[in-house]
Amino acid sequence: MASITVSMSLTSVPFTKTLPRTSLASIKPIEKFLASSLMGTRTSTLKTSRPWTIGLRSVSSGITCSTSSSSPLPSALLFDCDGVLVDTEKDGHRISFNETFKERELGVTWDVDLYGELLKIGGGKERMTAYFNKTGWPEKAPKSEEERKDFIASLHKRKTELFMALIEKKLLPLRPGVAKLIDQALAKGVKVAVCSTSNEKAVSAIVSFLLGPERAEKIDIFAGDVVPRKKPDPAIYILAASTLGVDPSSCVVVEDSAIGLAAAKAAGMKCIITKSGYTADEDFLNADAVFDFIGDPPEERFDLGFCGRLLEKQYVS
Structure with missing residues (x-):
């Protein structure tokens, strides 16, 4: 008997719940069951003879997306700086x-x-x-x-x-979950870079002082006038992929703004939005996922495993 997953995307965050075979026909509508599953387990299996995938777009809150050992990994994780690493x-x-x-x-x-x-x-x-x-x-x-x-x-x-x-002076702290996600990527050999329209010295200072020298030496920085055209032009993300030697389609970008999203998508990359103070009301319709922040446990919103699963296009938004 085939084993597939019925999933609900809460801002592209997967939720799944185990159903007995006999209960499948009784779910009318299926959305009623999915809504009742929000506080249930995050991963399990529905046994059925045909595929059934449902995607709903909403707002995430207090949800953890755990790393799956079977998920692919991005070749590179690319962060915007202002509003993503720090709400500057x-x-x-x-x-x-x-x-x-x-x-x-x-x-x-x-x-x-x-x-x-x-x-x-x-x-x-x-x-x-x-x-x-x-x-x-x-x-x-x-x-x-x-x-x-x-x-x-x-x-x-x-x-x-x-x-x-x-x-x-460390008067502006890192946003929740940034260090965690970078550490997960570096531990798995995923390349990490910061791609920003801000001055290169300012971006380097943020990476060095707030992420620390050990992380900083492993992170590439593409910033300021390194490209002639700034976001929403995709030039900086295209340059990053070329320099790192990775395919743009295997990259996941973390952005906070509509112009950053436009740049990432024009470069052919997956893009996760973590809203910042100035961007909460912007249009993120084309984003692959939207969260209020990355988050650390117990308020984690997503992790490296979720970034990898985006590459499989499993989620409907």
Whole structure:
């Protein structure tokens, strides 16, 4: 008798429950049974002579997806930095931008809501340029386009210095589950990289100071101006796959934003969203899975095994 699994995807998180053969016909509708299974066991088997797969998209909460020894492993696990490794934007980058503007006496302040809108533009230099183009350049800014590029670069350099000081003081913690997932990947020989539009020095500081030097030496970093076009362009993820020597289709990306999701999918990769403070309401319809965070036990949302199973396309979302 064939043994298959009836699964329910809670934001693409599998739930399965054992059913006696005689009870299959009595489930009308099947969704009623699945709903009642939410607090039950996570993995078991339904014996039947025909396949039966059901996928429902919802919101995950307090659910653990355990590693399966039979699951494939990604060739590479690629993380965005800001909002994924650390929720840096509101109380990290935004504060550092504002301190820079204040030091230079530009008369500019980015409040929480405004910065949320500006985050739709990938890259800090690009963000400032777009803002000044729209609202008008400060009086202290140069007039020529070439000089303005240097002006923006100098602002961004100082902003990065201020941001790195926050990271070095460990005032911004890692998000739950980040270290766990990276450790699982490294232990299994899965390549790990961070792919970010942020300045390379800032990303390196986060990886080194918050993940520690032992992990940092095993993690590749692709950041800042390493590619000419920022997310949502897929260039940084394509570069990462090429440099690491892996097929994009065997990579799993962890992102927090719609522009990051667009970049990952355009590169031909699976993408898991872990929502951050600024991105909770963005459209993640094309994501392979959506969670509020990665999580550590007992509040783990997913692990390396779940990342591997995404490659098998077992889950309907």
